[in-house]
Amino acid sequence: MIEIDHVVKRFGDFTAVDDAHFSIAQGEFFSMLGPSGCGKTTTLRMIAGFEQPTSGAIRLDGADVSRVAPNRRDVNTVFQQYALFPHMNVYDNVAFGPRSKKLDKATIAKRVPEILDIVRLADFAGRRPAQLSGGQQQRVALARALVNLPKALLLDEPLGALDLKLRHAMQFELKRIQREVGITFVYVTHDQEEALTMSDRIAVMSDGRVEQIGTPAEIYDTPATVFVAGFIGQANLWPATVTSRRGDSAELTALGVAGLRATCHVDGVDANASAVLMVRPERVSISATEPTGDIQRVCGTVTDLTFQGPIVRLALTAADGSTIIANVDPDADLPMLRPGDMVWAFWSTDAACVLPTQPQVPSSIRSTQEN
């Protein structure tokens, strides 16, 4: 549907997007996630037509649109600051696109109120943008784009200007609207929680490169790089030395313990090489006695305990001095722990991932999870 084919974008010496290569399926809610300056907005602007790729191609339904002007592309954008026309009321803002396309008046008069209904702004058609709240302006921006029934809707941090509560409400609202209209959404955000909640698939970007593409669960459970593991959710990241690797499983030394086993889904992790071991804090369990079974276990000294409501956050120091963070259930069957106590931290083998030390991943891996 939308194909980003080895796209590079340079501004002078600066490479904003470095060989992005992926495709977005019809009807998908696709997010580009990353810190500011990672190239996600530039990629979106290239899809919209405001920027042209330095090399590579962008295809919409198979047609190369890399050099096509924005007004001739069948995609619409919801801008970060909305960019509503201040001198027009809500109705005229929404009708702007259909009027540009020279749709007949009857169609416009029918479709604009319909879309205002969907975004629940039917009563505000006569207002100017300045007379609306932030959330309402946001929905006008959405309606103004959706009314054109584009092939894809491009959203550039659309909820960034809203307060937290409204943002949560709008996340559900956006999902509902996307289901209702069935249009492909390409969503740019730096908020990992937002991306995990809403997306069918996420492209995690950093320094102009696409680090990983996958479903929220894939990205979270099996991050491809240290960057992805650290950027999305919390992660224990420990230096490790790989002793052997066979397929998806590796044996390594970490936390001062030899013979730990972990899963490995990426290239670049070889025997006798240094690597990074990743375990999510909520996958780490704590036991006062040595646990048994098909699990990985490490002994550590409690250094800190923090009650955080639904979880208790435990910090341990392992034999090699690394810190182990464990998020445990306050109701867990544990004796009263104090700093200085020796406990066992353990996790199931599939909760542990080995990642290459260098955050470079060959493109063959990055694209394995494409459609």
Place this chain on the structure above:
Amino acid sequence: MTSIAAPAPVRRPRRKRDRDETGVRARRWFIPYLLLAPGGLWLAVFFVFPLFSLGRLSLEDGGLSNYSQVLSDNSTVIIRTFTYAAIATLAAIVIGYPLAYVIATKGGRYKNLLLALVVLPFFVTYLVRTLAWKILLYDGGPVVGFLHNIGVLSESQGILGSPFAVVAALTYNFLPFMVLPIYVSIEKIDWRLLEAAADLYASPARAFRKITLRLSLPGLFAGTLLTFIPAAGDFVNSELLGSDRTVMIGNIIEANFGREFFRPELSALSFMLMAIILIGVAIYARMLGTEEIA
């Protein structure tokens, strides 16, 4: 650091009256008026009073018939004056809008330099600038010579003394008053609105019409007033570059003022000039739509 520390606020006992906010406000109601007073006084002494006496003078020796008298005596001049001012204003829009647009949108880091160039001629006094045109346009001068050579003008024709010279000089003299307000209003347009328009299938022409032009109307309006009003009241351009054929209202007032001080007819003519301009401005504002100008 003690010297920097703020002194502890001394709480003076509050009177009942200023306990609530409205009370405080009520106590200081006169402050805005106090601030207005110097400007207001200035206007009263140097604008309202002379205007009032001018109005009274215009009604002496014949009352309102003075007006019909000057109107019939000077109808050609009145029509000519406003035609010249209108053409000069239109020409200033045609020249000034693209100029302001290019400086505001494409000027980049040269914006201020380009604006300075627009204003630069105004470091030379109005009179000298206009006299310079006289040198430029005289019959043996370079401009006329060139136009003779390429056959635009026949050998017997010149530029000096023609309506063209007067209107062109009016345009030139008031152009910056057109360019600057338009520049300001275009400059503050959020360029993302134009991206949004392009995103919503508007061609560049439609985006210009619906967004840029609309949002620059306040500047266009201000520029028009700043050009049209002084152009309609001007006498210098016609005096220096024109002839008997190009006499404007300003010339009549100026020519008669020195000799016979102010006669009722002259006052009536001045008032008429002012009235026509005011009515014209009101109609113009209605046409543009008051909301756009606010």
